[in-house]
Amino acid sequence: xxxxxxxxxxxxxxxxxxxxxxxxxxxxxxxxxxxxxxxxxxxxxxxxxxxxxxxxxxxxxxxxxxxxxxxxxxxxxxxxxxxxxxxxxxxxxxxxxxxxxxxxxxxxxxxxxxxxxxxxxxxxxxxxxxxxxxxxxxxxxxxxxxxxxxxxxxxxxxxxxxxxx
Amino acid sequence: xxxxxxxxxxxxxxxxxxxxxxxxxxxxxxxxxxxxxxxxxxxxxxxxxxxxxxxxxxxxxxxxxxxxxxxxxxxxxxxxxxxxxxxxxxxxxxxxxxxxxxxxxxxxxxxxxxxxxxxxxxxxxxxxxxxxxxxxxxxxxxxxxxxxxxxxxxxxxxxxxxxxx
Numbered sequence: 001x002x003x004x005x006x007x008x009x010x011x012x013x014x015x016x017x018x019x020x021x022x023x024x025x026x027x028x029x030x031x032x033x034x035x036x037x038x039x040x041x042x043x044x045x046x047x048x049x050x051x052x053x054x055x056x057x058x059x060x061x062x063x064x065x066x067x068x069x070x071x072x073x074x075x076x077x078x079x080x081x082x083x084x085x086x087x088x089x090x091x092x093x094x095x096x097x098x099x100x101x102x103x104x105x106x107x108x109x110x111x112x113x114x115x116x117x118x119x120x121x122x123x124x125x126x127x128x129x130x131x132x133x134x135x136x137x138x139x140x141x142x143x144x145x146x147x148x149x150x151x152x153x154x155x156x157x158x159x160x161x162x163x164x165x
Numbered sequence: 166x167x168x169x170x171x172x173x174x175x176x177x178x179x180x181x182x183x184x185x186x187x188x189x190x191x192x193x194x195x196x197x198x199x200x201x202x203x204x205x206x207x208x209x210x211x212x213x214x215x216x217x218x219x220x221x222x223x224x225x226x227x228x229x230x231x232x233x234x235x236x237x238x239x240x241x242x243x244x245x246x247x248x249x250x251x252x253x254x255x256x257x258x259x260x261x262x263x264x265x266x267x268x269x270x271x272x273x274x275x276x277x278x279x280x281x282x283x284x285x286x287x288x289x290x291x292x293x294x295x296x297x298x299x300x301x302x303x304x305x306x307x308x309x310x311x312x313x314x315x316x317x318x319x320x321x322x323x324x325x326x327x328x329x330x
Contacts, residue, residue: 054289055282098323106316109271110278117220117279118286124219151271158263158323 013156018077020156024149025070028108031142032063038139040132048132055118056136062111063143066150069104073097098161101154108147115140178321183242185321189314190235193273196307197228203304205297213297220283221301227276228308231315234269238262263326266319273312280305 035056039049050056115136123133200221204214215221280301288298 054285058282102316102320102323106271106274109275113275113278114282117223117282120219121283151267155267158267159326161324161326 013160014077017153017156018074020149020153021070021073021077024146024153025067025074027142027146027149028063028067028070031139031146032060032067034135034142035060035063035139038132038135050136053118055114059111059115059140059143062107063146066104066108066111066146069100073100094157094160094162097157098154101150101157105147105150105154108143108150112140112143112147115143178325179242182318182321183239185314185318186235186238186242189311189318190232190239192307192311192314193228193232193235196304196311197225197232199300199307200225200228200304203297203300215301218283220279224276224280224305224308227272228304228311231269231273231276231311234265238265259322259325259327262322263319266315266322270312270315270319273308273315277305277308277312280308 035050039047041047050060119133119136119140123130123137200215204212206212215225284298284301284305288295288302
């Protein structure tokens, strides 16, 4: 918006935002791969994979949506760095960042919590599928880190909100 | 902070905040009662209750913490209405509201998602405990509404943040 020449606190927090989004992106990518390739045969010879549990299907949906959002945000950041101004001008950009980060952070947390809520008790019930639930747990943990980075980004974009008159 | 005499937009949003916290409080109270009294004997005669699942134990913890936070916030609101000024003066009050609402809304959502993540798949596996899982589902739904109210309150308190210089 304003064209100050010295590296201000807004430039610092914008760089921090890009880093946080890059970290979220990487963690979500690994979480996606982990849960997508997670399959195992149990004692009875039945193959189980993530599509067998609603909790894991929901988890993978939240990962994909979070992944797409972070890709979009990084694209917008690169565009604004190259062109020198924000892709969304005026208050619209700040509102998009604020609500985007807020909603996506809620989404990622709900996916991770649903995955953990299902896996933790599943592991106590059936120890024959430990390798399956361990990979699912790892995926939910990475998703939780993705949430944490997005929650920090959401704090930045909350403070960047334009003050109401 | 400033003592404007006419009912400003800040007064309106403060009233909305109190209403949202009252709604959250009521929903969490019902959710707490529902999950706490939820017990049933299965076909084998074993009694199951919420303490048998980590997901439900986590859920009840988030309800209790959210309940305590909303009680505190309503107490502070009543104090500020009676005394005419905020209990926490300066920017501290706004920061407390902002981070409080943000963290508690994340907590409530994670509790609800963990409960749902466990219950949805439990219901598919064992139909003999339908009454048990239905009450747990109802409790998780009420908790989700509590989260929604807190998330809206969190949006209000984000916009009320003091603008950095």
